[in-house]
Amino acid sequence: MKIPVLEIFGPTIQGEGMVIGRKTMFVRTAGCDYSCSWCDSKFTWDGSEKDSIQLLEPEEVFDSLKDIGGNTFGHVTISGGNPALLKQIDGLVDLLHQHQIEVALETQGSRWQDWFTKVDDLTLSPKPPSSGMKTNFTTLDNIIERLDKEQDGHFSLKVVIFDQEDLTYAEQIHVRYPFVTLFLQVGNDNIEASEDDRLLSDLLDKYEKLIDLVMENKVLKDVRVLPQLHTYLWGNKRGV
């Protein structure tokens, strides 16, 4: 079965999360089971770019990555949408590993796929209240339990924080899964902003405020607080 792909780009840095700064290529799949209010990639699920979806075999994705990235990369990030909807990513993970290329995945933790166990850097990013989505904790519990037992690589949790309710949700996550590294990420609610200077000072201001809240927090002890570095560098531009 072919993979519905919306974007392939890189090499660039991973701007967020557990391998922040990592030189990587991106493969962005189409389709999502969520519709977060502040999603920065709505085009993956709102139908606006459905004519741009390419249906590709794993070999075709790999060829495209090599066409664009040449011999400069050793890491590929699969993002979405929610790539966890796609059983057929399995073949792509295997193909990349055959070429000594590591694989990262970003997914919200709403669906399990057996190929998760082969992913080198797996980020589970359950969505906080501000997203408008509800976390199914039975599903998330099962996914984390299986990853903890069966995964070869590393996995972490990431929660985007827009407000105090989101921070309370992050506390719940940290208490529920204390053995999983938790990344707190500054929410960007200026996804339409084009004035990069104002966006930057706004984002830095939000980052500092989040740091202040987390530093005094006694529940959120073993956490990492990070921005999205790509927004500092390139604003809301796509494909970088």
Added chain:
Amino acid sequence: MKIPVLEIFGPTIQGEGMVIGRKTMFVRTAGCDYSCSWCDSKFTWDGSEKDSIQLLEPEEVFDSLKDIGGNTFGHVTISGGNPALLKQIDGLVDLLHQHQIEVALETQGSRWQDWFTKVDDLTLSPKPPSSGMKTNFTTLDNIIERLDKEQDGHFSLKVVIFDQEDLTYAEQIHVRYPFVTLFLQVGNDNIEASEDDRLLSDLLDKYEKLIDLVMENKVLKDVRVLPQLHTYLWGNKRGV
């Protein structure tokens, strides 16, 4: 033996390297075997603050950390200067571990200490040519070999990049130790700058240029390119 301490502060985020974003307390020791041209903590070795050095037992360092950080933290970063000059850090590492507090260390890799094997997050940052220092690769080889065999936690390499020669040095490091995660960090040569806005745009500009160089580089494949986040937030201010 007591530990010569120049600063204890936090909790704040670790602004750089392998645990970037981590909520941590900092203990900065006095004294260094190096004198890097662009050192951002010259006061630890140039004598300018020698009257501020406190000689503290591990228990006194711990009490001071608790006084300042209360019950908000689970991670302490030991920085310098070069803490690897101090055999007596051993007792501090043990004491922190007894209290379920993780320990990070930053050192240039010019000296070995047996307590390295107990450090949870150990960064070796050999200094590139722009520093004016020479790396003793026999020593560094030995340290990396021992860490690889004996360390309980994680370790990584970090090279600060100011110019093309530094990048060539980073390539040598990556080829010599391909199995160790390599962090490339943007050099900050405006350590005296006080106009934060100009410093920020200058640092972002340098970060983007370094990314561009690394992305097209075929030797530097499995690397992570990061800024110093604390300079984005707080400029060159100390104690944050």
